[in-house]
Amino acid sequence: MASGENQASRQPSELLAPLLPHGEPLEKLLRSAQSLFPGTPSADFRELHRADPRRAERFYRDRWHHDKVVRSTHGVNCTGSCSWKVYVKDGIITWETQQTDYPSTGPDSPEYEPRGCPRGASFSWYTYSPSRVRYPYIRRPLLELWREARARHTDPVDAWASIVEDEARARRYKSYRGKGGFVRAHWAEVLEIIAAAHVHTIEKYGPDRIVGFSPIPAMSQVSYAAGTRFLSLIGGTILSFYDWYADMPIASPQVFGDQTDVPESGDWWNAGYLIIWGTNLPITRTPDAHFMTEARYRGQKVVVVSPDYSDHTKxxxxxxxxxxxxxxxxxxAMGHVILSEFYRDRRVPYFEEYVKTYTDAPFLVTLRPHGDDYLPGKFLTASDLGDASEAAAFKTVVVDREGNPRIPNGSLGFRWTESGRGRWNLDLGNIDPLLTLYGSHETTVRVALPRFDVGPTEGGGVIRRGVPARRVGGHLVTTVFDLLLAQYAVHRDGLPGEWPAGYDDDQPYTPAWQERITGVPAAAAVRVAREFARNAELSRGRSMICMGAGTNHWYHSDQIYRTFLTLTMLCGCQGVNGGGWAHYVGQEKVRPLTGW
Known part of the structure; x- marks a missing residue:
């Protein structure tokens, strides 16, 4: 140690002396070395100051060095499921590029790749953001209660029970909900609280009182599978996307009984007529927007409904x-035009066959008196006709062309019964139902229908329009289709009520009426409706509406959506490639889902 200390205290000239020629000074050696290392020396030649013009270049090259490349995607809830090459150096994500090995879609459609967007390309910066939550947090009152209870009870389940079963303790932590106050906790501690709460709830109330939801498959199929499998194994209740997020199109299960069963974005390419209604595709569906932009070059017409001139409007x-x-x-108003021109003024066999087979339009609805008017009641069912078969109260009725009541397959009474096993389908067989009772009706009645655009209160008012009716099994009935025409203000001779004289008459629900509300010229609404239906007629349903959050995030969004879905069904578009509705949450239907 002493010799090391003595050596550290010696001057550089003394240390280099054994290397210098005899009697050669150090300064002379340093001066001669300048020819090998250009720069500006200090006065004593012991420092060399250099301006390195390639230093930035070396920094740039080091920025893109990496040890390995892994495949991944980004859980940004855009549901794009884009595949990325992620470059890793020393265990740190350095940069990303788009993966380009997607299976080919074949010669008749654009390829899926390249997929990705600027948000994905910069995702590594989010990964290492100082604001990212990387540890469990819990509200302080609950953590304090838990630690106190854990000190008194050796069994974690007993500790949790002592909190939730004590009214004062339970109120103490529940009263802080929504107020923040989170503190960092240990993983083991938080996991023990969760497990104890699960076990206690199951023991006291049963497993079905455990309700949960894991990230949607579009975010992470692995995460979704883990959470769903856990809830399934313990007998818990699994929430749907709609229960959890509360911003999904609830009109979908209302109308179709399922959750946004729409096509993947590649099907936009197959549409002959595309209405983009409330979804800014280049922004919200960035990796898929090219299916829309490219389809225009094969003759697709694009209509945008949007209050602002945004990225997709161009x-x-x-x-x-x-x-x-x-x-x-x-x-x-578009429905008014379609029903008037493609159902009343002339018949389109494809449309009629479609709505008779795949919708409830031909089903009979009872009518009940209400003052001087009538109100639509419930569906006429087999039980109303004296049928005592299994689930007869859930088997709806149509009238065939001979005027006989018939019970077609496909209604709820065939779905959940043993007698309906193998018969739950939409095959009409030899039944040819009447779409309307007009022309074979026994009488006409005036029906009171709600309108919400005017009225003394926000509850709206009433508009009265007539429908054809007849008695079936002692019940006064009409068809869903006849009620639909009345609701859409499509007049037919001989029917009582308040009817518009034409498209320019400002009555619900004419093009002129909507112009006053929406600002869209009546002529434009007529033109787009006519083109949408005519394209569907010629292409057998290849007219599509892309919908999004712009039309969904309203209190009355279910009513908005039902008006859209009525258009697609009246034109025979639903269930047709290139037709129907395509929603912004529909991108779970991509190729990886096949394996799932």
Missing amino acids: FADDWLAAAPGTDGALAM
Whole structure:
């Protein structure tokens, strides 16, 4: 140690002396070395100051060095499921590029790749953001209660019970909900609380009182599988996307009974007529927007309904700038045009066959007196006709062309019964139901229908329009289709009530009526409705509506959506490639889902 200390205290010239020629000074050696290392020396030649013009270049090259490349994606809830090459150096994500080995879609459709967007390309910065939550947090009152209870009880389940079964303790931590106050906790501690709460709840109330939901498959199929499998194994209740997020299109289960069963974005390419209604595709569906932009070059017409000129509007052939939240009025007016021109004024066999087979349009609805008017009641069912078969109260009825009541397959009474096993389908067989009772009706009645655009209160008012009716099994009935025409203000000779004289008459739900509400010119609404239906007629259903959060995030969004879905069903589009509705949450239907 002493010799080391003495050596450290010696001067550089003394240390280098054994290396210098005899009597050669150090300064002379340093001066001669300048020819090998250009730069500006200090006065004593012991320092060399250099301006390195390639230092930035070396920094740039080091930025892109990596040890390995892994495949991954980004859980940003856009449901794009894009595949990325992630470059890793020393265990740290350094940068990302798009993966380009997707299976080919074949010669008849654009490829899926390249997929990705600027948000994905910069995702590594989010990964290492100082604001990212990387540890469990719990509200302080609950953590304090837990630690106190854990000190008194050796069994974690007993410790949790001592908190939730004590009214004062339970109120203490529950009263802080929504107020913040989170503190960092240990993983083992938090996991023990969760496990103890599960066990206690199951023991006292049963496993079905455990209700949960894990991330949607579009975010992470592995995460979704883990959470769903756990709840299944313990007998818990699994929430749906709609229960959890509360911003999904609830009109989908209302109308179809399922959760947004829409096509993947590649099907936009197959549409002959595309209405983009409330979804800014280049922004919200960035990796898929090319299916829309490329389809225009094969003759697809694009109509955008949007209150503002945004990124997707520039792709439109027609732009309908409806005021925010008024989309339902525009769609009702379009339905008025379609029902008038493609159902009343002339018959389209494809449309009629479609709605008779796949919708409830031909089913009979009872009518009940209400003052001087009638109100639509419930569906006429087999039990109303004296049928005592299994689930007869859930088997709806149609009238065939001979005027006989018939019970077709496909209704609820065939779905959940043993006698309906193998018969739950939409095959009409030899039944040819009447779509309307008009022309074979026994009488006409005036029906009181709600309207919400005017009225003394926000509850709206009433509009009275007539429908054809007849008695079946002692019940006064009409068809869903006849009620639909009345609701959409499509007049037929001989029917009582308040009817518009034409498209320019400002009565619900005409093009002129919607112009006052939406700001969209009546002529534009008529033109787009006519083109949408005519394209569907010629292409057998290849007219599509892309919907999104712009029309969904309203209190009355279910009503808005039902007006859209009525258009797609009246035109025979639902269930057709290139037709129907395509929603912004529909991108779970991508290739990886096949394996799932």
